[in-house]
Amino acid sequence: MADYPDRALEAGTPAPDFQLKATPDQWVGLEDFRRKALIMAFYPADWSPVCTDQMSLYNEVLPMFHEYGAEIVGISVDSAWCHAAFAQHRKLHFPLLADFEPKGEVAKRYGAYEYEEGVARRALFVLDAEGVIRWSYVSPMGVNPGAEGILAALEQMQEQPVGASR
Amino acid sequence: MSVLMAPPRLTVPVSERDHVVGPQTAPVTIVEYGDYECPFCGAAHPVVKALQKALGDNLRFAYRHFPLSQIHPHSFQAAEAAEAAGAQDRFWQMHDMIFEHQNRLGTQDLLAYASAVGVELEPFAEDLAEHRHAPRVREDFLSGVRSGVNGTPTFFVNGVRHDGGYDLESLLGAVRQHM
Numbered sequence: 001m002a003d004y005p006d007r008a009l010e011a012g013t014p015a016p017d018f019q020l021k022a023t024p025d026q027w028v029g030l031e032d033f034r035r036k037a038l039i040m041a042f043y044p045a046d047w048s049p050v051c052t053d054q055m056s057l058y059n060e061v062l063p064m065f066h067e068y069g070a071e072i073v074g075i076s077v078d079s080a081w082c083h084a085a086f087a088q089h090r091k092l093h094f095p096l097l098a099d100f101e102p103k104g105e106v107a108k109r110y111g112a113y114e115y116e117e118g119v120a121r122r123a124l125f126v127l128d129a130e131g132v133i134r135w136s137y138v139s140p141m142g143v144n145p146g147a148e149g150i151l152a153a154l155e156q157m158q159e160q161p162v163g164a165s166r
Numbered sequence: 167m168s169v170l171m172a173p174p175r176l177t178v179p180v181s182e183r184d185h186v187v188g189p190q191t192a193p194v195t196i197v198e199y200g201d202y203e204c205p206f207c208g209a210a211h212p213v214v215k216a217l218q219k220a221l222g223d224n225l226r227f228a229y230r231h232f233p234l235s236q237i238h239p240h241s242f243q244a245a246e247a248a249e250a251a252g253a254q255d256r257f258w259q260m261h262d263m264i265f266e267h268q269n270r271l272g273t274q275d276l277l278a279y280a281s282a283v284g285v286e287l288e289p290f291a292e293d294l295a296e297h298r299h300a301p302r303v304r305e306d307f308l309s310g311v312r313s314g315v316n317g318t319p320t321f322f323v324n325g326v327r328h329d330g331g332y333d334l335e336s337l338l339g340a341v342r343q344h345m
Contacts, residue, residue: 050237051201051204051205051206051207051234051317051318052316052317052318053317054316056234056236056237057234057316057317059236059237060234060235060236060307061311064308064311090236090237091236091237092236093236144316144317145316146174146311146314146315146316147311147316148174148311148312148313148314151311151312
């Protein structure tokens, strides 16, 4: 088995690169988000109950993320077609990436894979414009981690922008 | 990985800006963040009523808006309508009306409900058209996000998020810990 971290990557770690499908015929990688802060939200599966759905919440909070100059992507092991249907149904305005083949490979590289269930954990990573992880958090499987931690991390990054520590 | 966060707390305490039922001196304050078009909030509505009845003056209840407007297209305007009725001292009447008619929340429906609870229609309709109360609704939403509201309904009992169920039994259980 490849050498995967056994827990979620921590602040200060350069984010591992990836290439994942954002739509059935479009690929997206870390490079596409350089020069911006990026929120990577791993989650177990599309189609969880609606009023407590993590992705629907981020959809509503999206303008606040943008105010901090941040983009967000959701990542699960669902296929691009499943994501397309889910995103359309929930009217999501940000990309969902398909960590589908090899299954969960990117989640594994971030230490965000739940081997027993075969799905991504509810793991959040906030990356700065240079692709370095500045904050990460793993929520218990059934618990929506919400947006507060992300907003607090973005706030802190604004106070200590990229390069300030060098 | 960051340290596990303590149970989220209400970041904006209940104040004069809130819609409140019950005495300020009540030992228990419950704040609900809700969405008028959310079926779970609709189900929780009679539970809140029962809770108020059971606890009487021991409970102060406040309601704040948390409309998930992308999945519930009528929720934001319904919240504005409750606020517009509130501007005429009819917040709770309108709030009840809306929750009791969750499946019909178009503009015409809201006007009919406003009229039924004794709201003067002209200023009410103007408030809606001009979105005069939209900033207030967004303010509620933001305070919810910053307090760890991740879905609806979310209840805070004396400032601490209630992570259990929202049936009468669970809520009463949470309340008793504070009395």
